[in-house]
Amino acid sequence: MVATRVVNALSRRLAAGSGTVAGGHVGLAVDPRLLEHLAAGRRVALVSGTNGKTTTTRLLAVALEGSLGRIATNATGSNMPTGHVTALAGAPPGAPAVLEVDEGYLPGLVGALVPEVVVLLNLSRDQLDRTNEVRMLSNRWRRAFSGSPATAVVANADDPLVVWAALPAAKPTWVAAGLSWRRDAIGCPACAGRVEFSSAEKGGWACACGFARPRPDVVLDADEIVLADGRRHRLTLALPGRFNRANAVMAAAAAATMGVGWEESLRQIAAVGEVAGRFSVVEVGGCSARVMLAKNPAGWRELLDLVAPGERPVVVGINARVADGRDPSWLWDVPFERLCGRQVVATGERCRDLSVRLRYAEVAHRTVRDEVAAVRAAWMAHGGGTPGAADVDFIGNYTAFTDVMSRATERTRA
Amino acid sequence: MSLRVVVVHPDLLGTYGDGGNGVVLVQRARWRGIAAELLEATSDGPLPVGDLYCLGGGEDAAQAASAERLRADAVLARAAERGSPVLAVCAGYQILGRTFPAADGRPLAGVGLLDVSTAKGTGRRAVGEILAEPLCTDLPVLTGFENHGGLTARGPNVDPLARVESGVGNGDGTDGAVSGRVVGTYLHGPVLARNPALADLLLSWATGLSLEPLDDGEEAALRDERIAAVRARHAGRWLSCLGRTARTARYVSGRS
Structure with a gap:
């Protein structure tokens, strides 16, 4: 296949010289089937879902690396085909691929690449101004897996919309990874009835039509992973939060289906301290901030759980650019009430929307539009402190987070 | 006796953050010393009797399910008849009309509290900021975010809520509909967070009090x-x- 090799070489050069997406654009314009060609002869794992994609992709790549060598992966979250082309073109032929995939692109990629394994994390509302209704997405995923018997699926058994999508898969691995946001999971995807979550059985759910949680093959139980045969593995992570434990168990389960043992992958995963900057401590405005990203109500809920018990001032950054979704009404689905009593600064282009939300949550706060000035204001109000340890927690939605990262002067600690 | 603000079917009509309207109403009452409680009435139980009702936006199938329940138990219709204010947004506004479109475009029967009918639009969805000048009240200009595919035609028994300065609204240069104390609109944001004067109008209707400014x-x-x-x-x-x-x-x- 001379054509493929030419395109391969061409796109590798393009990818090396440019950012993550531009090279992919050109490559795909030259050959629409470029991705299939680039993926040929590789073992491919795909990771998709509303929240946790970037982290799980990284954890899976790290879990495989020790045994399988160099991995082709789109580590920066460019999760559409152009980003995939760049990731594959930049890695040696034959290197296994672990790709983060935008939810909407997943069915097409499952068909085109026939992946060895697909990881399905969760589905919930995201970007209100795009009408990607989650039930519709679940059905599109489902159709893709009915036509892909060679693909193993690692699916979150606690999310009814994920289970609905994964049921037709030939070899589903059901992982009880938890689901803290249930508002989008109540409408039964099988019959339009109502999914009831059980208070008796942890994580249990069922609809009257018979659609119910499958028996899990892997259970995340606090800091332990329990397998169907009774074996237990301790889960130690440098990354904080319940949601990252869920991401880790999904990644390790996928690694297991690809032949990498649980102990090996969990050891590799344990050392990861930050993912694409998330949870890292950076120097911003003369003080240090732990920076975190949350894009939708499910993600915010998890991060508020993480920061609410702390002492540090909290800076919350909200933008509403196209990449964030232009309607920030979802702020009213986030329980900001949990920040009552904390020092809070509202920032970002839509800090006014956030400020009104915080007013009704009765969270005392200041409003400082510029993100770096906001971090500084929070730190000063707190009485300063020794730079070095994190002084401030910063949580931003997508572009607010990337803005802060691009203006951080130094990364002090991973 | 406290003011009961009912958010109707947040499990079906809670997709666009409109549950915030209930929070705004309850807080604005409390801040004035009026006891108030927020009742989130999910669709698996009967709709409680309240003093003020809020409906929000939702997906097509959920919207139809909510309309069916509201028609069946008629609690909302009786409350509106007694003069309880009702604020309905987007999908909630559409289902309070005579007919609204199913996912496939076929007309479904609405609750009938507003003399409006909604059909699927033929062009692109209306998505973006909307600005509208109120017509039947002396409220300041209304600001919000709209996101809908339906176009709403008004019958003779409703007034439009506002004239659209920027955006789409009903599709004929107006937004929303008002009939007595039932108010429909396409504005998210949530609309009462962005337009507190409208929240106070609904509260004064519900309490019969003239409210001091906040x-x-x-x-x-x-x-x-x-x-x-x-x-x-x-x-x-x-x-x-x-x-x-x-x-x-x-x-x-x-x-x-």
């Missing part, structure tokens, strides 16, 4: 910003249009 500094700052953003974008479009016209005129006159 310090709405945060809301005022948000309103100023959103209104200015929409008008600046409009002005920008006008300017670029004028610029094009001027260039064309120069080009034409230069050739002649």
Whole structure:
């Protein structure tokens, strides 16, 4: 296949010289089937879902690396085909691929690449101004897996919309990874009835039509992973939060289906301290901030759980650019009430929307539009402190987070 | 006896953050010393009797399920008849009308509290900031975010809520509908967070009290910003249009 090799070489050069997406654009314009060609002869794992994609992709790549060598992966979250082309073109032929995939692109990629394994994390509302209704997405995923018997699926058994999508898969691995946001999971995807979550059985759910949680093959139980045969593995992570434990168990389960043992992958995963900057401590405005990203109500809920018990001032950054979704009404689905009593600064282009939300949550706060000035204001109000340890927690939605990262002067600690 | 604000079917009509309208109403009552409680009435139980009802936006199938339940138990219709205010947004507004479209476009029977009918639009979904001048009340300009595919036709028994300055609304240059104390609109945001005067109007209807003003500094700052953003974008479009016209005129006159 001379054509493929030419395109391969061409796109590798393009990818090396440019950012993550531009090279992919050109490559795909030259050959629409470029991705299939680039993926040929590789073992491919795909990771998709509303929240946790970037982290799980990284954890899976790290879990495989020790045994399988160099991995082709789109580590920066460019999760559409152009980003995939760049990731594959930049890695040696034959290197296994672990790709983060935008939810909407997943069915097409499952068909085109026939992946060895697909990881399905969760589905919930995201970007209100795009009408990607989650039930519709679940059905599109489902159709893709009915036509892909060679693909193993690692699916979150606690999310009814994920289970609905994964049921037709030939070899589903059901992982009880938890689901803290249930508002989008109540409408039964099988019959339009109502999914009831059980208070008796942890994580249990069922609809009257018979659609119910499958028996899990892997259970995340606090800091332990329990397998169907009774074996237990301790889960130690440098990354904080319940949601990252869920991401880790999904990644390790996928690694297991690809032949990498649980102990090996969990050891590799344990050392990861930050993912694409998330949870890292950076120097911003003369003080240090732990920076975190949350894009939708499910993600915010998890991060508020993480920061609410702390002492540090909290800076919350909200933008509403196209990449964030232009309607920030979802702020009213986030329980900001949990920040009552904390020092809070509202920032970002839509800090006014956030400020009104915080007013009704009765969270005392200041409003400082510029993100770096906001971090500084929070730190000063707190009485300063020794730079070095994190002084401030910063949580931003997508572009607010990337803005802060691009203006951080130094990364002090991973 | 406290004021009961009922958020209707948040499990079905809670997709666009409109549950915030209930929070705004309850807080604005409490801040004035009026006891108030928020009842989130999910669709698996009967709709409770309340003093003020809020409906929000939702997906097509959920919207139809909510309409079916509201028609069946008629609690909302009886409450409206007694004079309890009802605020209905987007999908909630559509289902309070006579008919609204199913996912496949076929008309379904609405609750019938507003003399409006909604059909699927033929063009693109209306998605974006909306600005509308109220017509039947002395409220300040309404600001919000709309996101809908339906177009709503008004019958003779409702007044439009507002004249659209920027955006789509009902699709005929107006937004929403008012009949007695039932108010429908396409504005998210949530609409009462962005337009506290509308929240106070509903509260004064529900309590019969004339309410003292609150310090709405945060809301005022948000309103100023959103209104200015929409008008600046409009002005920008006008300017670029004028610029094009001027260039064309120069080009034409230069050739002649």
